[in-house]
Amino acid sequence: MAALTQLSLAEARDGLQKKDFSAKELAQAHLEAMSAAKDLNAFITETPELALAAAEAADARLARGEARALEGVPLAVKDLFCTEGARTTAASHILDEFVPPYESTVTANLWQAGAVPLGKTNLDEFAMGSSTTTSYFGPVENPWSPQGEGRPLVAGGSSGGSAAAVAAGLCLGATGTDTGGSIRQPAAFCGVVGLKPTYGRCSRWGIVAFASSLDQAGPMTRSVRDAAILLGAMAGFDAKDTTSAELPVPDYEAALGAGVRGLKVGIPTEYRAEGTSQATVDLWEQGKAWLKEAGAEVVEVSLPHTKYALPTYYIVAPAEASSNLARYDGVRYGLRVEGEDLADMYRKTRAEGFGAEVRRRILMGTYVLSAGYYDAYYLKAQKVRTLIAQDFEAAFEKVDVLLTPTTPTPAFPIGEKEDDPVAMYLNDIFTVPASLAGLPGISVPAGLGPEGLPLGLQLIGRAFDEATILRVGAVLEAAAPAMTPPRMAP
């Protein structure tokens, strides 16, 4: 049997039920792996006491034959989900001592299903970034590194800690959040599966807000099946989030294995973006071939407004963020830096509490909402957003799913692109359009580039049709070579 940390979530679940090992053993193996991999900086807060207590409770339930969907499965949670009694920082100095008196709906769902909480993973500050280098707690290192070179790579972002923890075998799965690519891009960089569900599929209640009309929680795992299992436990209508969808959650795991025969796969012409690596282009071709071989019909489709997606995103998301982050004012909780008067206290608290990227986005957002600029920026962006959504609607009249690269390039060294925000933002060029349209997307690790670094392919589906992208993702996964990072926990 493989080491406990190398099992898939599904294997661990089944092993627990068969009493091959206990939940406590499984939790301990992961806690040890976390200790041994501290240099990756994947976790901001580890919760071993909570994990062991939950594992013991899970063992008791397993013994009684009352196991729930995730009974005893050790998971990591992005430190953007509020966890009752466990520090929740959003990787920001302004919240670095914040302990919520409440539990987010998504994590509450996971604990209700019997999952074991290992800790809170590192991320870009307030989920703003594509590299997890904007964290107040320092960057996350990608468990993958280029062949013959020791220079650490970024894990991607913003859910870089979750991606690295999953890839390195520090947990069986993790939650992420995705606003413009924050699940899919780090998943691609770390060679794991990351799924951003349809906007409204998972409750946003208790997740520190970045951009409310885009934020969505989703699973990060080492297999497509694991993503299906984890999504099933996370998702569901929540009366506390009026943007969550009042729809039943399908059995995603059961939808796997149906293959792609008879499905139509669209290839968006406009995704042949400048700056895309040859390896990425080649892998995309390979992906098409795999799906064709498996019986799918592959057709070219057009999403004509694609080139406006990134600028649109960088108006809408900062605008919402500038307002969402106004509550961090030093008055009620979080950091307060005293000042001479109220305005001075605000200035000092927010200047010291927020990092450079967060401040940049607050400034951008404030600017685009200002009197005299609102129509030219925010209102225009909303109109373009509608056009982008209409592009997808038209495409989905012809096809069932879209296949694209997840990112233009593989992971880059930590420290690169730091002085060029636009270059950093271009990481999300393939993930942002689906975010703006609220559609589900999954990144599946599909191969290694010339430097031996993982690359991902993205599948975008119809609204609330996560089942289809999981089903197609499983086909890609089966065709792709197995990928284990050099830093996988033994």
Add this chain to the structure above:
Amino acid sequence: MSMIEGTTGAWEIVVGCEVHAQVVSESKLFSGASAAFGAEPNTQVSLVDAAMPGMLPVINAACIRQAVRTGLGLKAEVNRISVFDRKNYFYPDLPQGYQISQWNHPIIGKGVVLVDLPDGRSCSIGITRLHLEQDAGKSLHDQHPKQTYIDLNRSGVALMEIVSEPDMRDAEEVGAYLRKLRSILRYLGTCDGNMEEGSMRCDVNVSVRRPGEDFGTRCEIKNVNSVRYAMQAVEYEARRQIDIIESGGKIAQETRLFDPSKGETRPMRSKEEAHDYRYFPDPDLLPLKLEEAYIEEIRSALPELPDEKKQRFVTEYGLSPYDAGVLVSEQEYAAYYEAVAAGRDAKLAANWVISELFGALNKRGVGIDASPVSAGALGELIGLITDETISGRIAKEVFAEMVETGKAPGAIVEAKGLRQVTEPGAIREVIAKVISANADKVAEYKAGKEKLFGFFVGQAMKETGGKANPKLVNEILKEELGK
């Protein structure tokens, strides 16, 4: 409309009002915390009201219902789709850093309020819109020498902002509008209209112009927490603006504060310091869509409103429009009146309620809900007048006793022996006595001094302790003196 005479000619005042009316509801606009008034500080604050990270607003359906009810009561358009926006600004008593309000797409559109003025005129004041928004918390500056304390109990409480057209032309119209609006809100049960507790607040926009010319530059006067203050503020502000213009100055558009102790307005902040609120649709809330059937259901459950009730009082009870207007100004007055008038002389009942009852309540400084005389008791008293058990004059005596003791009128009449003397023989006896005791006056009367008749009536009434039926006294006296 009345003009103000300046040194250079006549000026017209133009006023529009923005009324913030706190919605009567159990809980807040977007959270489950209680919206009750007067609790200990920070005891009615949910995680949403305190703007904890990751908290989301959920619309309180009861508040929406109240807003629609109010819109229908103001004879206004109910918008099938409305949008909640964020109004962004920093202040310690605004936890989110933004107020959730409605900007371009309010829940209620144009409506109208009919207003009766004391001089008998009526006019209609246009309603521009009504929108829902959250109240802020309260900053307490007097609890500590250097620090400000924050009470978030009010944070998130639902307010209706009711904006009028600039249709008012003097302080009287402003007063009448505010009273009428308050009356409608109270009839609907959507706002308690209590200006002292701040559950109804008013900002008045005042400008002046030469009759027939375009609107002048307006100043917004805040913190006006009674109808009387609103009227004072308009008077003062109009005069201030006219003085400035007539002495060659220009009005600066600004927000001013009304100081009730001095009866004047003073600048609060000027346009240069005005916030840029960066309104945008709240992405946490989907647009609010209202179904036709829902609106119709609310419409069908509306109570009879003041205008309709007034009309009914005029036609059904034969009251003057003025009396009817007074009686319907508060739902409780109207209900009281209708209980008194049921099966009785409706006009007499109106007179008694308006002059005697309201007079007594005023004197004691109590509302009709605390009236020492119940509607049933007053009705009984009016019954005693109309069936001639007592005269109107005696009835006032009985009423005074009812106010003092709370006893029933019949019991008072019996105990004090106030029953009217209507037996002609008894009256004839008394009159005979008066005639014989005043032989000299009788002679003068017979000689032509006819105005002495009143003297004899008075003497007869005096003899009977006021209990003699005045009509019979007149008749018999005429007969006896004519002999």
